[in-house]
Amino acid sequence: MGISRQTVHWFKISGARAEVPMKLSAPTSVADSFASMVEDGNRDFNLQDGSRVAVVGGGPAGSFFSYFLKNMAGAIDLDIQVDIFEPRSFSRCGPAGCNHCGGIVSESLVQILAAEGIVLPRSVVQRGVESYIVHMDVGDVAIESPVHEQRIAALYRGNGPREGGDAALESFDGFLQGLALEKGANLVRRMITGVKTEQGLPVLEFADRDPEQYDLVAVASGVNSRFIELLDDMPSEFEPPLTTRGHICEFRSTEEEVRRVLGDSVHVFLLDIPRFEFAAMIPKGPFVTVVMVGEDLDRELVETFLSDPVVQRTFPVDSTPCVCSCSPRINLGARKRPYADRFVFVGDSGVTRLYKDGIGAAFRTAKAAATAAVFHGVSADDFERHFWPACKLIANDNRVGKLMFATNTVMKNSRLTRRAMLRMASDEQNSDQAAPHMSSLLWNMFTGSAPYTEMFRGTLHPGFLYNLARSVLVSMLPGARGAVPEKRVA
Numbered sequence: 001m002g003i004s005r006q007t008v009h010w011f012k013i014s015g016a017r018a019e020v021p022m023k024l025s026a027p028t029s030v031a032d033s034f035a036s037m038v039e040d041g042n043r044d045f046n047l048q049d050g051s052r053v054a055v056v057g058g059g060p061a062g063s064f065f066s067y068f069l070k071n072m073a074g075a076i077d078l079d080i081q082v083d084i085f086e087p088r089s090f091s092r093c094g095p096a097g098c099n100h101c102g103g104i105v106s107e108s109l110v111q112i113l114a115a116e117g118i119v120l121p122r123s124v125v126q127r128g129v130e131s132y133i134v135h136m137d138v139g140d141v142a143i144e145s146p147v148h149e150q151r152i153a154a155l156y157r158g159n160g161p162r163e164g165g166d167a168a169l170e171s172f173d174g175f176l177q178g179l180a181l182e183k184g185a186n187l188v189r190r191m192i193t194g195v196k197t198e199q200g201l202p203v204l205e206f207a208d209r210d211p212e213q214y215d216l217v218a219v220a221s222g223v224n225s226r227f228i229e230l231l232d233d234m235p236s237e238f239e240p241p242l243t244t245r246g247h248i249c250e251f252r253s254t255e256e257e258v259r260r261v262l263g264d265s266v267h268v269f270l271l272d273i274p275r276f277e278f279a280a281m282i283p284k285g286p287f288v289t290v291v292m293v294g295e296d297l298d299r300e301l302v303e304t305f306l307s308d309p310v311v312q313r314t315f316p317v318d319s320t321p322c323v324c325s326c327s328p329r330i331n332l333g334a335r336k337r338p339y340a341d342r343f344v345f346v347g348d349s350g351v352t353r354l355y356k357d358g359i360g361a362a363f364r365t366a367k368a369a370a371t372a373a374v375f376h377g378v379s380a381d382d383f384e385r386h387f388w389p390a391c392k393l394i395a396n397d398n399r400v401g402k403l404m405f406a407t408n409t410v411m412k413n414s415r416l417t418r419r420a421m422l423r424m425a426s427d428e429q430n431s432d433q434a435a436p437h438m439s440s441l442l443w444n445m446f447t448g449s450a451p452y453t454e455m456f457r458g459t460l461h462p463g464f465l466y467n468l469a470r471s472v473l474v475s476m477l478p479g480a481r482g483a484v485p486e487k488r489v490a
Contacts, residue, residue: 044200045341045342045377045378045379045382046377046378047073047078047080047215047216047373047374047377047378048078049078049079049080050079050080050081051080051081051215051216052080052081052083052212052213052214052215052216053069053080053081053082053083053214053215053216053217053218053373054083054085054202054204054212054214054216054217054218055082055083055084055085055185055217055218055220056085056192056217056218056219056220056221056227057084057085057086057219057220057221057222057225057227057347057349058084058085058086058088058173058177058180058187058220059086059173059176059220059222059347059362060172060173060176060347060359060362060363060366061220061222061346061347061348061349061362061365061366062084062086062180062218062220062221062346062347062366063084063173063176063177063179063180064176064180064346064347064362064363064366064367065218065220065346065366065367065369065370066082066084066180066183066185067176067179067180067183067185068366068367068370068371069082069218069370069373069374070082070180070183070184070185071183072370072371072374072375073374074183074184076374076375078374081186082180082184082185082186083185083186083188083214084177084180084181084185084186084187084188085188085190085192085204086177086187086188086189087189087190087191089189103154103155103172103282103284103289104129104152104153104154104155104266104280104282104447104448105120105152105153105155105172105359105360106152106356106357106360106447106448106449107145107152107447107449108357108360108448108449108450109357109359109360109363110152110153112360112363113363118176118179120153120155120172120175121170121175123170124153124155124170124171124172124175125153125154125155129152129153129154129264129265129266129282130144130145130263130264130265131143131144131145131263131264131265131266132265132266132267132268132442132443132446132447133265133266133267133268134268134269134270134422134425134442135267135268135269135270135271135310135311135314136269136270136271136310136412136418136421136422137271137272137310137415137418138415138418138419138422139419139422139426140422141422141425141426141429142265142429143425143429143439143442143443144429144439145443152266152447154266154282154283154284154289155172155284190206190208190209191206191207192204192205192206192227192230193205193206193207193230194211194230195217195230195231196211197342198213200341200342201213201214201215201342202214202215202216202217202342202343204217214342215342215378216342216343216344216373216378217342217343217344218344218345218346218369219231219343219344219345219346219349219350220345220346220347220349220362220366221349222347222348222349223240223241223243223329223330223331223348223349224328224329228240228349239335239336239337240335241331241332241333241334241335241336241350241351242331242332242333243329243330243331243332244293244295244297244329244330244332245296245297245327245328245329245330246291246292246293246297246327246328246329246330247291247292247297247302247325247326247327248289248290248291248292248325248326248327248328249289249290249302249322249324249325250287250288250289250290250322250323250324250325251287251288251290251315251316251319251320251321251322251323252286252287252288252319252320252323253286253287253288253316253318253319253320254286254316254318255285255286257316257317257318257319258283258285258286258287258288258316259283260316261314261315261316261317262281262283262288262314262316263283264283265283266280266281266282266283266446267280267281267282267314268280268281268442268446269281269305269308269310269311270408270412270418271305271308271310271311271412272412272413272415272418273294273301273304273305273308275294275295275296275297275301276292276294276301276304276305277293277294277295277355277405277409278292278293278408278446279291279292279293279305279311280446281311281314281315288315288316288319290306292305293330293355297327330355331348331351331352331358332354332398333351333395333398334350334351334391334392334394334395334398335349335350335351338350338351338365338387338388338391339380339383339384339387339388340380340383341378341379341380342378342379344369344372344373344378344383344387346362346365346366346369347361347362347365347366348361348362350365350391351365351391351394351395351398352394353394353397353398353401353448354398354401354402354405354452355401355405356445356446356447356448357447357448357449360448361394364390364394365387365390365391365394367390368386368387368389368390368391369383369387371386371387372385372386372387396453397451397452397453398452400451400452400453400455400456401452403456404445404452404455404456408445416472416475416476417472419475420468420471420472420474420475421438421442421468421471423471423474423475424437424438424467424468424470424471425438425439425442427467427471435463437458437461437463437464437467437468438464438467438468440455440458441455441458441459441464
């Protein structure tokens, strides 16, 4: 039995100075009976029975929001309509079903999803990731999870790359979308051509039918959608976040060859290449996904990376040329104000984690937005008080993340510090007693399993500073200039 709206609103008003008579016997709906007693005192900004919610984008952020909105509304017997506008089909391979993402789900998010009753099926997970192998020109080191949990999943956001052939692939985004539809959301495969407001309510325009009015619009279209351009005439608070370009390309081999060369590991490359931040090589069945991040990525930088000897020795020998590629924009910061009256921006459209765990940020912001809408209201004030704190937490953490990546850039551009980092991580991985200071830092930097703030605090630990200084001194000694032996995962 769900929690009644009477109960919810009673808790919301229980601290009021005066008692309000409750005429439950009147022939009115539960929503009408309690509408005047909500927290902000303004029933116009509260979802009622029959309220209509438009969710623009059916990727993880939109699906999570729809899932939680319907779930929470059902818990208080609130009957609302949720329309997910997503013209793409995630059952299609290549660009038609792609969401421009490397496709890594962190161990922390897997645990959170499991706690919500969302268990990723084996058909969605293309490869379970057991370790990260960091490659530099001075050597390689394999880093296992510091907590010895092997729950990181490599997956496809759509139905795999173009020319997927007969590969057995299932979409992660399609799976989440299916959960939202099971909760009662509607999938609308229609392109939105305009957005306006009439009498204080959002109105969506279409090329093939009359405009439709909604009580709330949740924008979950990311930063690569043309929908964002439709908001140019909307209030200035919708100013989009700062972005950069990434590069993703898919290479096809055989599942046997991919497993032989890459194993069950994500391979990360920290190379001294101008404008290059880092890159990852992710095994997914018969495919290898290569994700690059850097400043002003262009064809020249991509080719420089792919032709580097360190990268070449890690590629499957029989891999075909890139069968599918894209250069999506990547959100580098928070939208100035990811909400307004009856508008809320979730996932990449609003704020996401810097370079990592975008799906985790989509989960957190979507749940916070749904909670605010159902239990508090859909005004800008409601979202500021009950949604923005979750966004601000991510945005503030990203500031620390920018400092961490800036420091990483300085260290990886020096051969001495590269050697010291590798030596320190290798010593930790080859000792059962050594505290995994550098190993934890590198693991969390590339998996997104921990906040940047927590990682930064770890770098201030006396043990980390001592061992790093020691590794630097050892790397400076005569005879210590060779590559550090890699610790391989059995």
